[in-house]
Amino acid sequence: MLAPGAIVDPEDLRIPGEQPGTPMVVLDDLGATPHGQRFRARQGKSLLLLTVLSPDVTMQRELRDLLSHRIVLAGEISHPNLLPTYGCVRLPLGEDGFDTLFVVRPDPGCPTLRQWLHEVWQAGHALDPLNAVAIAVQLCEALGVLHERYPHGYVTVDNVFMYPTGGMPQALLSGTAEGALLPFAPDFERFVQAGYLPQAGRELFESPYEPRAETDVLGAAALVVEILTGQPLEPGAPLDHLGLPPRLQQILEVASRPDPNERPAEILMFSRRLQAAVGLGEDPTEPSAVLEPVQHGDHADPRYPAVRARAWRPPPPAPPPWVERDTGPTQGSGAWNVGAPTPGSGAWNVGAPTPGSGAWNVGAPTPGSGAWNVGRPTPGSGAWAQPTAPGSVPTPVPDQSASNWQAASSGPFPGPTMSAPTAPPVRPAFGRNFPVHDEPSGELSPSTADGSVGSSPRPTAA
Numbered sequence: 188m189l190a191p192g193a194i195v196d197p198e199d200l201r202i203p204g205e206q207p208g209t210p211m212v213v214l215d216d217l218g219a220t221p222h223g224q225r226f227r228a229r230q231g232k233s234l235l236l237l238t239v240l241s242p243d244v245t246m247q248r249e250l251r252d253l254l255s256h257r258i259v260l261a262g263e264i265s266h267p268n269l270l271p272t273y274g275c276v277r278l279p280l281g282e283d284g285f286d287t288l289f290v291v292r293p294d295p296g297c298p299t300l301r302q303w304l305h306e307v308w309q310a311g312h313a314l315d316p317l318n319a320v321a322i323a324v325q326l327c328e329a330l331g332v333l334h335e336r337y338p339h340g341y342v343t344v345d346n347v348f349m350y351p352t353g354g355m356p357q358a359l360l361s362g363t364a365e366g367a368l369l370p371f372a373p374d375f376e377r378f379v380q381a382g383y384l385p386q387a388g389r390e391l392f393e394s395p396y397e398p399r400a401e402t403d404v405l406g407a408a409a410l411v412v413e414i415l416t417g418q419p420l421e422p423g424a425p426l427d428h429l430g431l432p433p434r435l436q437q438i439l440e441v442a443s444r445p446d447p448n449e450r451p452a453e454i455l456m457f458s459r460r461l462q463a464a465v466g467l468g469e470d471p472t473e474p475s476a477v478l479e480p481v482q483h484g485d486h487a488d489p490r491y492p493a494v495r496a497r498a499w500r501p502p503p504p505a506p507p508p509w510v511e512r513d514t515g516p517t518q519g520s521g522a523w524n525v526g527a528p529t530p531g532s533g534a535w536n537v538g539a540p541t542p543g544s545g546a547w548n549v550g551a552p553t554p555g556s557g558a559w560n561v562g563r564p565t566p567g568s569g570a571w572a573q574p575t576a577p578g579s580v581p582t583p584v585p586d587q588s589a590s591n592w593q594a595a596s597s598g599p600f601p602g603p604t605m606s607a608p609t610a611p612p613v614r615p616a617f618g619r620n621f622p623v624h625d626e627p628s629g630e631l632s633p634s635t636a637d638g639s640v641g642s643s644p645r646p647t648a649a
Contacts, residue, residue, distance in 0.1 A: 189213045189226055189239060197230065200274050200291060205231040211291075213237070221384065222365065222372035227294055234294035238365070239278060242287045243373050250368060251288070257364035258290065260336045268329035270295065270348065270361040295359055300347040303356070304414065316435055318355065319414040320461045323407050325358040327458035330403050333363065334454060340366020340398025342386050342406025344413055370396035382419035385409035389422070390447045401447035404457050408442035411435075411461070435464040 189195070195211040202209075209231050217225040223240040245251050254275065261272045273291040280286055298306070300322075307314065326347065333339055341362040349356040369375055369384065370391045379387045386406030390399055409420035416429050423445040426436050438460045444450055451457045462468045 189216075189224070189237075191215060195228065195237070195276075195278065195289070197291070198276050200276050202230050202233055202235070202273060202291070205233055211235065211237070219374070221374045221378040222368045234296060235273075236292045236294045236361070237289050238292075238362075239289040240287050240368070241373055242280060242285060244368050244371055245287045246285075247371065250371060253367055254288070254364055257337055257367065261333075261363040264332060264336065264363075266329045266332050268325045268358055268360060269333065269363065270359045272363050290365070292361060295348045295350055297348050297350045297356075297359075300344040300349055300358070300410070300414075303349040304344070304417070308417070314414055316411075316415065316432060317465045317467075319411045320435075320465045320467070321355055322358050322414060323411050323461060324458050326360050326410070327407055327454050327461075329360050330407070331455045331458075334400050334403070337364075338366065338398045338400050339363060339403050339406075340386070340391075341369060342403050342410065343384060344410060345383060347410070366398045366402070369398075385413070385420045385422075388447055389445050399447055400452060400454060401450040403454055404442050404450050404452075405447075407454065407457065408439045411439060432464065435461075438464050 191213055193213040195213065197208065197211055199207070201207050211228045211230045213226050213228050214234075215227040217227055217236075219225075220238065222244050223238055226237040226239065228235045228237045240254075245254075258272055258275050262274065265271070270292055273293070275288045275290045278287050278289050297303075304314075326342065330339055330342070339360070339362070342360065346360065346362040348359040348361060350359055369387070375384070375387075375391075378384045386402055386409055388402055388405050390397065390402060405420075405422060412418065412420040412426070412429070415431065418429075420439075420443055422443050424443070426440055426443075429436075431439070438457075442450055442457060451460070456471060459468060459471045463471070
């Protein structure tokens with residue numbers, strides 16, 4: 188697509204340390220990828236890696252939007268083992284109005300993992316399982332951070348750069364956000380058949396053709412196998428002929444199963460298993476579960492190797508103190524006995540009141556108890572009574588006025604009696620039964636002619 192010496196417009200893409208709008212000059216063609224071509228370029232003093240995507244992929248609007256969104260998310264992630272992604276830029280193709288995209292990343296200036304392995308082998312050296320696991324663990328740590336946003340899906344020895352350091356080279360994983368394009372790339376099947384995409388499991392060949400976290404587990408296992416043997420890993424293929432340590436072989440066989448649901452679902456769990464296989468720690472699961480995928484949240488009980496423990500759950504909280512216990516209310520506690528009240532306990536006797544208990548006698552009142560005698564008045568009980576004649580001893584006469592409450596016929600409060608009185612009541616001169624409904628014999632006058640206050644006439648007896 189691009190030849191060495193071609194100039195590319197970066198548009199509004201900004202490279203750290205460079206002036207915005209500085210043109211990019213293509214330097215070298217680094218070879219083809221399943222979904223495009225990779226170049227080395229320069230902008231000012233910065234060396235860059237340009238991955239020009241195939242127009243067959245970018246013409247699909249859904250894939251183009253998905254790639255742009257994931258590249259924006261990748262720009263927010265910073266990890267020492269993850270090669271940064273600056274962004275993607277539109278690249279016009281000819282005068283027909285077609286265009287594509289190219290992804291911009293920094294050039295680490297070091298060989299890929301495949302090139303580095305060939306240099307080691309040509310020098311007569313070989314890597315042991317400890318070195319192979321150390322490289323894979325670096326990438327698993329970066330993938331663990333990336334999986335908080337989305338899976339990578341493109342973990343291969345051609346997409347990892349080995350940066351030289353004082354000890355073990357630092358592994359830099361590239362190709363972030365490009366894994367979603369691989370199943371739709373025109374050269375996808377050709378690269379798979381050649382062994383350049385060992386992470387291509389069943390999930391990339393079946394709908395919805397989307398890489399998962401289990402896809403990166405398969406890619407990390409393929410890295411270990413290729414570092415130790417130089418041969419690509421085929422999902423589901425036996426590993427007995429490779430001569431790997433038995434414990435490491437079991438872990439790699441589980442991670443390379445064809446069905447992604449049977450692989451470990453967490454990349455950091457797989458990393459800890461790899462470290463335990465070479466003596467860098469304890470296996471996070473019991474020995475009988477090494478051949479089984481462990482999902483997030485599962486825990487093992489070391490006391491029972493054949494039984495997988497369930498996820499821990501906190502015990503239910505204790506009931507509050509006001510919840511009624513089976514023992515019932517406390518007798519004489521002074522609280523409101525809502526259940527079965529105790530006579531004389533000091534609470535409101537809601538049920539059957541006790542005579543003389545001092546509570547409101549809601550049911551049948553007790554004579555002389557001091558409560559409201561709702562029924563018929565009792566002589567000498569303090570209720571309203573009517574005398575027969577002035578100065579005579581009052582006798583209890585049924586008062587038919589609305590002032591006295593009468594008991595209802597269907598409950599504790601009977602309704603008023605509507606029968607007419609047999610004789611007119613005798614009115615006292617003064618007292619509690621002073622009439623209020625009859626008209627006075629004289630007229631009330633607020634003042635007299637001489638200015639003195641008038642007095643109301645006294646009522647006379649009927």
